[in-house]
Amino acid sequence: MDKSNKFDVRHIADLAGLNLQKKDYSKFEKQLSLVVNYFEEIKKVNTDDVEPTSQTTGLTDVLRIDLIRPEDQLSVSESTSNTDKTHNNYFVVSLLLTKE
Amino acid sequence: MEYKPVIGLEVHIELSTKSKMFCSCPAEHFAKEANTQVCPICLGLPGALPYTNSEAIDSIIKLGIALGCKIPEFSKFDRKHYNYPDLPKGYQISQYDLPVCLGGQWTLDNHKKISITRVHMEEDTGKLIHRKVNGEKVTLVDFNRSGVPLVELVTDPDFESPKEVDEFLRDLRHLVRYLGISSADMEKGSLRLEANISLGRVKGREDKRVKLPDYKVELKNINSFKFLQKALSIEIKRQSEILDSGEKVNQETRGYDDYNKKTFSQRSKEGSEDYRYMPEPDIPPLIINKAAIARIKKLIPELPKEKQMRFKDSYKLPDNYVDLLVNDQDRADFFELAVKIGKAQGIDSKMIASAMLNNNLDRSSSSPADMVKKLVEVTKKDYASQAEIEKAVNKVINGNKKAVDDYKKGKTNVIGFLIGKAQGYLKGKGEVGLVRTELLKRLEKK
Structure with missing residues (x-):
């Protein structure tokens, strides 16, 4: 993002896997600018004494013993229950050409 | 370029x-x-x-x-x-x-x-x-x-x-x-x-x-x-x-x-x-x-490079033998155990390595001890019997008068030559220690 808060909406839509129409670009560009500009407000807060963190709990090393717990697993009918596109227990998606 | x-x-x-x-x-x-x-x-x-x-x-x-x-x-x-x-x-x-x-x-x-x-x-x-x-x-x-x-x-x-x-x-x-x-x-x-x-x-x-x-x-x-x-x-x-x-x-x-x-x-x-x-x-x-x-360091076993060095040093094996053994951790362990057991039976590390790598004897053995037992049997079977050795020694003593005389004059190093002759008759199957003992017995007697 450059200084003028212009967004490459098409690129962002690509990354998010969204199919946007060209006519929507300017609409979303404006909306995104509004959101990001709000951070200008937050920037006004003095954070000199605040350590950057990605954690809020103060916990460390939350580890699990290496054990299989069958009771945590889902059955195939449960795991595929959110789709009607299945084939022999597999999820089915439209053919992907990009990988090969 | x-x-x-x-x-x-x-x-x-x-x-x-x-x-x-x-x-x-x-x-x-x-x-x-x-x-x-x-x-x-x-x-x-x-x-x-x-x-x-x-x-x-x-x-x-x-x-x-x-x-x-x-x-x-x-x-x-x-x-x-x-x-x-x-x-x-x-x-x-x-x-x-x-x-x-x-x-x-x-x-x-x-x-x-x-x-x-x-x-x-x-x-x-x-x-x-x-x-x-x-x-x-x-x-x-x-x-x-x-x-x-x-x-x-x-x-x-x-x-x-x-x-x-x-x-x-x-x-x-x-x-x-x-x-x-x-x-x-x-x-x-x-x-x-x-x-x-x-x-x-x-x-x-x-x-x-x-x-x-x-x-x-x-x-x-x-x-x-x-x-x-x-x-x-x-x-x-x-x-x-x-x-x-x-x-x-x-x-x-x-x-x-x-x-x-x-x-x-x-x-x-x-x-x-x-x-x-x-x-x-x-x-x-x-x-x-x-x-x-x-x-975690304590959980790390001896690693391939270290094992390679140690095998070269302690067992005096050719490089390709060492590589083949170390490549397979289980086989390397099998080898070391067999060497330990074989030592008491006169089976050396090279013989054990060769039996494993050339004849896959470890694959057909239930344990290192079992393999050593087989090796002992095989080597015994291959060695010439006491009677065969005595016969060969007899031929050597009778057929090499000059060497026998030389020995009696104090040239004791001809014993190597005589052992070689005896091994010739035995097609190399004589156990060297036994052949030497037998030869000395005869030479000292005459």
């Missing part, structure tokens, strides 16, 4: 833990029925929270220590985003700026040092199968592999030939198996290789330094050590021809086609560089202190 290959590696190793990286589903996924080893965590269902497998962390630290890496005290996970059906959360939990292991080193047989840039912990993705179903080309998704612990190792571009790459990878596979952290089986996909390769121009006839190239070609989806060697050699030729003709080499990802002995351009995921890494908020950071490292 003279060029020097500049090659770096990226190796993925699937760990052989019992359960997955962040959930309690089984990690062993090979040839399992699709989507039978899944749960809300590895399916990326809303609200599911990852719970880190301690064994996976121990495993990567073991590897890091064995490769001479620094294990920083503070480490954390990050989210790497991209949209693909094999990634149900829309991101992969990986490590970005603070991996578990940093800056290791590996020494090749030619004493060259390869720098290990980093080794980090992540999770595997689901498996995609492209197939025709009811006349329609589709992609099938199986999430059994989703969330299996995966270690990624990255080297500096320090390799200068396909041969160096091959040696390093074989060493690495060996090391990983000794550490017991992965089967490192390429056919099952628990070891996956990627190489980046470019050619640097050698500065001059005298000055052999290399001008670093401004591009790199990534070789991906290569499924054996042999194919990687071939693909690298073919790339070196292809790139040098392009550079010789004054053209630029395209920066791209290429695959290898063994049938046509060619590498080929692969279309890569669009915008794949835009991963939008961010710290994983659902997993508290790891603190790996000195006590933890000391505990």
Whole structure:
């Protein structure tokens, strides 16, 4: 993002896997600018004494013993229950050409 | 023009833990029925929270220590985003700026040092199968592999030939198996290789330094050590021809086609560089202190290179014997036990190694002791009997009057010549100690 808060909406839509129409670009560009500009407000807060963190709990090393717990697993009918596109227990998606 | 290959590696190793990286589903996924080893965590269902497998962390630290890496005290996970059906959360939990292991080193047989840039912990993705179903080309998704612990190792571009790459990878596979952290089986996909390769121009006839190239070609989806060697050699030729003709080499990802002995351009995921890494908020950071490292160090067995040195020193075996034995940890242990047992029975280490490596006697024996027993029987059977020895000695004494006289005059070193003669009659099957005793008995008597 450059200084003028212009967004490459098409690129962002690509990354998010969204199919946007060209006519929507300017609409979303404006909306995104509004959101990001709000951070200008937050920037006004003095954070000199605040350590950057990605954690809020103060916990460390939350580890699990290496054990299989069958009771945590889902059955195939449960795991595929959110789709009607299945084939022999597999999820089915439209053919992907990009990988090969 | 003279060029020097500049090659770096990226190796993925699937760990052989019992359960997955962040959930309690089984990690062993090979040839399992699709989507039978899944749960809300590895399916990326809303609200599911990852719970880190301690064994996976121990495993990567073991590897890091064995490769001479620094294990920083503070480490954390990050989210790497991209949209693909094999990634149900829309991101992969990986490590970005603070991996578990940093800056290791590996020494090749030619004493060259390869720098290990980093080794980090992540999770595997689901498996995609492209197939025709009811006349329609589709992609099938199986999430059994989703969330299996995966270690990624990255080297500096320090390799200068396909041969160096091959040696390093074989060493690495060996090391990983000794550490017991992965089967490192390429056919099952628990070891996956990627190489980046470019050619640097050698500065001059005298000055052999290399001008670093401004591009790199990534070789991906290569499924054996042999194919990687071939693909690298073919790339070196292809790139040098392009550079010789004054053209630029395209920066791209290429695959290898063994049938046509060619590498080929692969279309890569669009915008794949835009991963939008961010710290994983659902997993508290790891603190790996000195006590933890000391505990894990104690779990590391004797490693292949150390074992090789020790075998050469203590058993005085030829290099190829040592390599073959050390290549297989169980066989090396079998050998050492057999040597210990064999010592008391007059079976030496070379005989044991030869019986194992040339005749596979260990494979048909139930234990080292059983094999030694067989060896004792075999050697006994092959030795000439006492009567045969006496007969041969008789012939020697009667047929070599001059040597016998010489011996009596004090030239005792002719005994070697006489033993040789006796062995001739015995076709080499005489036990030397017995032949000598018998000869001396006769010589002293006369």
